[in-house]
Amino acid sequence: MKKALLIICVVLPLLGFSQNIKNKNEGIEWGLSGSLYQPFLQGNNFLANDYSVFPGVQFTLKARYNNLPGIGGVLSGNITRINNSKFLADFFENSRFQETGLFVYHIIPISEKISVEPRIGYGNFVAVNIDDTQKFRLNYDRIFGQVNVSCFLMKSGDYGECNLIGGFAYGILNGHRININQDDRNYVQKSSVLAFNLGIELVFH
Amino acid sequence: MDKINFRLIYLIGVFAFSFLLITSCKLYEDNEFTTFQGVLIFEDGTPAQNIEVVFANEILLVEMEGFSWNDASNGIYRGKTNERGVFKFVVPKKNFQFALSARDNFDPLYYLYIEPDFVFGVEKNDEITEEIYLFLNEYSINEQQVLDLSNVFIKPL
Numbered sequence: 001m002k003k004a005l006l007i008i009c010v011v012l013p014l015l016g017f018s019q020n021i022k023n024k025n026e027g028i029e030w031g032l033s034g035s036l037y038q039p040f041l042q043g044n045n046f047l048a049n050d051y052s053v054f055p056g057v058q059f060t061l062k063a064r065y066n067n068l069p070g071i072g073g074v075l076s077g078n079i080t081r082i083n084n085s086k087f088l089a090d091f092f093e094n095s096r097f098q099e100t101g102l103f104v105y106h107i108i109p110i111s112e113k114i115s116v117e118p119r120i121g122y123g124n125f126v127a128v129n130i131d132d133t134q135k136f137r138l139n140y141d142r143i144f145g146q147v148n149v150s151c152f153l154m155k156s157g158d159y160g161e162c163n164l165i166g167g168f169a170y171g172i173l174n175g176h177r178i179n180i181n182q183d184d185r186n187y188v189q190k191s192s193v194l195a196f197n198l199g200i201e202l203v204f205h
Numbered sequence: 206m207d208k209i210n211f212r213l214i215y216l217i218g219v220f221a222f223s224f225l226l227i228t229s230c231k232l233y234e235d236n237e238f239t240t241f242q243g244v245l246i247f248e249d250g251t252p253a254q255n256i257e258v259v260f261a262n263e264i265l266l267v268e269m270e271g272f273s274w275n276d277a278s279n280g281i282y283r284g285k286t287n288e289r290g291v292f293k294f295v296v297p298k299k300n301f302q303f304a305l306s307a308r309d310n311f312d313p314l315y316y317l318y319i320e321p322d323f324v325f326g327v328e329k330n331d332e333i334t335e336e337i338y339l340f341l342n343e344y345s346i347n348e349q350q351v352l353d354l355s356n357v358f359i360k361p362l
Contacts, residue, residue, distance in 0.1 A: 032218060061222035073222055087238065087295050089282050129297070136297045137235050181240040181351045184295060188238070 027205060029070075030063040033165055035199025037076045039097065046184075047127065047140075047173065047191040050085040053078050053097060058197050062105060069106040074123070075099070082129065087188070092129040092136065100124050101144060113152040117167075120145050125173050125193070138178055140191070144171030150201060159205045166198040237298035241315070241341060243354030245290045248326065252290030253359055257320050259283050260294040298350060315341040319359060326358035333358070 037058035041048035056078030064070025076099045082088050101123020109115045125140040148167030155161050175189040241260060245253035260282040282294045317339040319325075324335040339357065346352045 030218065059222075061218060063219065086282075086284075088297065091297060135235075139236055175236065178236040178238070179350055180238040180295065181242075181349055183293075184238075184240075 026066060028063060028065050029067075029203060029205050031060070031072075031201050031203045032062075033060045033199055033201035034058070035060075035165065035197040037078065037195060037197045039076075039078060039099075039193045039195035042192045042194055043190075044187075045191045046087065046188040047193075050083050050088065051095065051097075051127065052081045052083060054080065056097075058099075058199070060201075062103075064105070064107075067107075069104055072103050072105055072119070072121075074101045074103060074121070080127070087184075088129060088136075092131050094130040096128050096130070098124075098126045098128060099142065101142060103144075103146070107150075115150050117148040117150055117165075118146070119148070119169075125171070138175060138188075140173040140175040140178075140189075142171045142173050142193075144169050146170075148197070153200075156202065161203050163201040163203060164199075165201045167196070169193075169195045169197070171195070235298070237350060238295050239298045239346060240293060240295050240349075240351045241317075241354070242291070242293040242351065243357050245286050245292065245319075245357050245359050248358055248360055252288070253286055253323075254288050254290060256286045256290075256292075256323065256359070257283060258286065258292045259318050259320060260296070260315070261318070262315050317341065322362045323359045324362055326360055335360070 035058045036055055038055045039053055041051065041053065056076060058074060058076035060072055060074045062070055062072025076097075078097045080095045080097055082092055082095050101121045103119040103121025103123075105117055105119040107115050107117050121144050123142045123144065125142040127138040127140075129136040129138075146167060146169035148165050151164045153162045153164050171193045173191040173193060175191075178185075178189055180188050245256055245258070247253055262281075282296065284292050284294060286292045317325075318337055324337055325339045326333045327336045327339065328334075339354075341352060341354075344352050344354060
């Protein structure tokens, strides 16, 4: 399952980049999107077992030139709850996950109104645990692939359009900066995340 | 609006988003866990199996002095020894750094006790004295943030 998702997330962008898309739009095209975002931590590890994740939000800004592959940045945040954790005990009242990342993307038109947008990127994943006076942060590196499907909704002015977007992402988390005893190291440092998003995107040419 | 204005909006958007991205990427290296571990054994050398050990910090001690045994639940770990008498507590490090500053540069107090009716046999000046609380401050923590107590003698009260 994991390998299949990873292959989809990596191969689709490569296929996309190799395609010769007709130049429908000249100049810079940029997009701004906001989505509902739900990550699911995978496997038997610290992040997957010790946290429950609630739906959150994701914001993306991206830009490309002359239908070439573009670049973008993504921010997301989710409120989480600490389950009965042997590492965090009951120190923390609140917790949340924050994700940031930079990605390369390409748009593959399927029909007049529908297009597929694969992305690959690299970023940071932080589990923030909050006491009433202090924060305890656990930093993970995140390599991710994402596939979004975009459906045209309406035109907005001469140069803009509004799309409905939805998709999934798969990311591998590596917390190599976390210093912990040898026995628990693998359990705490490694994880992976499968995430789904659904939202609205504004595109301007 | 013409194209130029859209480019301006685009630039402003990119700038604002980059700012958000950079500020949210700021790395706080509080990725530190401290591990406290050891082996509980009885005086005859047999491992103390299935004994509940409580890890506590100074907050609990203060509350105990304020005659409140049961109120203190913040920052306490409870764990049972396994069949070899081994116990282990893995604790976020930053919490205790805060505890340190709160006490005006006094060392923070971390200690263990056993519920309900056991005491530690602590060796001091070649004599074994009985202690209800085993204070962890006198032991050193290695580079991997592990404090290993190795063998700790316990006996019934």
